[in-house]
Amino acid sequence: MRARITGTGSYVPERVVTNADLERMVATSDQWIVERTGIRERRVVAEGEACSDLGVQAGERALKTAGLSPADLDLILVATCTGDMPLPSTACLIQHRLGATRAAACDISAACCGFVYALAVADAYIKTGLRHVLVIGSEVMSVITDWTDRNTCVLFGDGAGAVVLSAGEGERGVLSSHLRSDGSLCDLIVVPGGGSRHPPSEKMLNERLQYIKMKGNETFKVAVRTLEEIARETLAHNHLSIEDVDLYVPHQANVRIIKAVAERLGLPLEKVFLNMDRYGNTSAASIPIALDEAVREGRLREGHLVMIGAFGAGLTWASTMIRW
């Protein structure tokens, strides 16, 4: 039994924030942002728009392309680090709004790797008997972004992507998942406040602990190394070489990270999907948004071999090989 991707969908908020807009907010320039990250613009939610609002839209679109109704779903997994509220889970809010009356629902927390972790969990559940699982990556990074910190505010964006995984026989589907973590590097990317360590308080807010802090340069180096390592492990596990891969869909954090990984792997850039120029880093949403766009652009077709790679806070890093 394999978990086959039978539908994809994505949704990004309407509001566009360009690099020129950021030039008016912090000491930065369009040239610096484009050269150092590859990002030109990102989407930001409207007031009152939350994680589940984006996730519902992406989920509905994925169900439509899969030709399924919400009541067909056995499980909904939502990868997010910016859920609507600490509890209930955003997955339960989405389950209710979709009308997925038979589905179990829970969130997965693995930051930018969340979608790849959720995909692996969904795959495992399908191998043990579930039929249809909706996996959503949805993030409102703008609420944990410190819009006065030029080191981070130029990087992130909001959005959601989703896939439907369905049980099927044959060669198509998830071939393998590879998940890693190293909590000793937890201080590289962190939102210190708002949880049980630094609960909401005036002091916490004054210290701006509710916002993301990142050691960008160190993260960059670890990202390149771990993405290369896990891609090699994924290829070796499946007895494949890099030439066999039709499309590499990496987490969209920084074009220079992706280019460095592609070069080390010997992968031509034509086989790498890039869209961070339009959305920035949307954390757990970046890969499902990219998959949906790759399908709609005709770059991902039946039978293609697609490799996914992600890294993020934790640190976590992960990879999946899929026969589409």
Ligand code: UT7
């Ligand atoms: O998905 C989560 C995982 N996170 C990531 O993947 C992020 C990984 N890291 C990165 O993408 C890059 O490290 C950044 C884009 C965040 C930064 O690029 P960098 O080439 O590593 O720059 P840097 O941090 O070494 O900073 C170089 C200079 C510094 O100035 P000085 O100290 O050399 O005078 C920064 O203050 O660039 C300055 N700088 C900026 N200048 C203009 C930092 N941010 C900005 C900015 N505009 N927005």
